[in-house]
Amino acid sequence: MRPLQHPAINDVSVEGILHALSDSHRAHIFATIAAGSQPKICSAFLEISDQPLPKSTLSQHFKVLREAGLIRSERRGVELHNITRCEEINQRFPGLLPAITTALVTQKKRGAAAKARSGGQGR
Amino acid sequence: MRPLQHPAINDVSVEGILHALSDSHRAHIFATIAAGSQPKICSAFLEISDQPLPKSTLSQHFKVLREAGLIRSERRGVELHNITRCEEINQRFPGLLPAITTALVTQKKRGAAAKARSGGQGR
DNA sequence: ACAGTAGTTCAGTATTACTGAACTATATGA
DNA sequence: TCATATAGTTCAGTAATACTGAACTACTGT
Numbered sequence: 001m002r003p004l005q006h007p008a009i010n011d012v013s014v015e016g017i018l019h020a021l022s023d024s025h026r027a028h029i030f031a032t033i034a035a036g037s038q039p040k041i042c043s044a045f046l047e048i049s050d051q052p053l054p055k056s057t058l059s060q061h062f063k064v065l066r067e068a069g070l071i072r073s074e075r076r077g078v079e080l081h082n083i084t085r086c087e088e089i090n091q092r093f094p095g096l097l098p099a100i101t102t103a104l105v106t107q108k109k110r111g112a113a114a115k116a117r118s119g120g121q122g123r
Numbered sequence: 124m125r126p127l128q129h130p131a132i133n134d135v136s137v138e139g140i141l142h143a144l145s146d147s148h149r150a151h152i153f154a155t156i157a158a159g160s161q162p163k164i165c166s167a168f169l170e171i172s173d174q175p176l177p178k179s180t181l182s183q184h185f186k187v188l189r190e191a192g193l194i195r196s197e198r199r200g201v202e203l204h205n206i207t208r209c210e211e212i213n214q215r216f217p218g219l220l221p222a223i224t225t226a227l228v229t230q231k232k233r234g235a236a237a238k239a240r241s242g243g244q245g246r
Numbered sequence: 247a248c249a250g251t252a253g254t255t256c257a258g259t260a261t262t263a264c265t266g267a268a269c270t271a272t273a274t275g276a
Numbered sequence: 277t278c279a280t281a282t283a284g285t286t287c288a289g290t291a292a293t294a295c296t297g298a299a300c301t302a303c304t305g306t
Contacts, residue, residue: 010233014226019145022138043252054296059253078252078303093229099222103137106216110133166283177265182285201272201283247306254301261294269286276279 004066004073004080009088012069017089017096020068025053026061027104030070030084034101039074039081127189127196132211135192137219140212143191144223148176149184153193153207154227157220162197162204 021027025048033040042062046052053061062082065071069089073080086097144150148171156163165185169175176184185205188194192212196203209220 014223014230015145015147015150018141018150018223022142022145024138027138027141041252055253056255056296056298057294059255060295062253075253075302078250080253093226095218095222096226099218100137100141103216103219107137164283178284179265179267179286180263182283183264185284198272198284201281203284249304249306251304252302254299256297256299258297259295261292263292264290266289267287270284271282272284273282274280276277 004075006066006072006085007069009069009085009092012089012092014093014096016068017070017093020064020070021100023061023064025049026065029061030065031101031104033071033082034084034086034097039083041079041081043079127198129189129195129208130192132192132208132215135212135215137216139191140193140216140219143187143193146184146187148172149188150227152184153188154224156194156205157207157209157224162206164202164204166202 021030025045028048029045032045042058043055045058046055062071062073062080066073069085071082072085073082075081089097144153148168151171152168155168165181166178168181169178185194185196185203189196192208194205195208196205198204212220
């Protein structure tokens with residue numbers, strides 16, 4: 001098992017960030033890690049959607065996020081503690097991550113609202 | 124040849140936008156269209172990189188940008204006039220596109236500076 | 247040592263992307 | 277009208293990525 005690789009902040013690319021976050025599952029994982037103050041472990045996201053995500057898939061998603069420079073993972077015993085690299089990235093590309101996470105939140109709200117309108121059990 | 128399809132603004136997704144712009148060529152095409160005040164035709168980007176881009180590939184790139192909702196294409200005789208949908212998108216996801224284009228510009232500048240430092244014909 | 251947990255790696259499969267060749271559609275000139 | 281040229285699309289074969297079950301590594305507790 002080779003050690004975890006994290007790119008230097010200067011090797012982080014906009015395209016890599018956009019690609020990593022262009023997948024719904026990864027975007028959700030990143031947003032969740034970014035929103036919380038505690039590190040999150042990978043297996044916290046096994047039940048991310050209606051279909052439970054296979055753990056090999058989950059592992060790949062974390063690898064993509066890590067190699068894009070979005071998260072930093074640290075082994076703690078048997079588990080991985082994941083935190084974001086928002087501060088570093090925000091220094092390199094000011095405003096990029098906040099704009100994306102805001103857009104994702106906006107989209108989620110709109111989606112929830114549309115769902116409620118079209119027959120969810122809204123009041 | 125079927126007519127050009129543009130998604131309604133409410134069907135435009137953050138993931139779709141990020142995916143479309145996660146490719147260097149497409150990011151460059153979009154940035155160029157966004158930066159200019161005149162519509163751009165597809166073939167203006169045939170010589171986008173060192174290797175000339177095949178026109179079938181270019182056509183696909185425009186299709187991806189169009190279907191992501193980033194550009195609007197209109198037939199004018201034999202050519203396609205492409206403009207961005209920045210205003211609409213900025214209304215739906217405020218600040219998202221400016222942040223991405225700013226980041227792309229920043230990255231380009233950094234890259235050019237690094238190139239100059241490491242042996243380009245800097246002053 | 248054994249069992250349990252967290253995550254990775256591998257390999258087969260499925261999906262997506264790239265691109266040369268053939269094609270459509272429009273414009274222009276003889 | 278017919279030939280030619282230009283701009284872009286579609287198709288089909290191939291290449292590259294992504295997904296995922298199974299086997300594996302690494303660590304923890306008993």
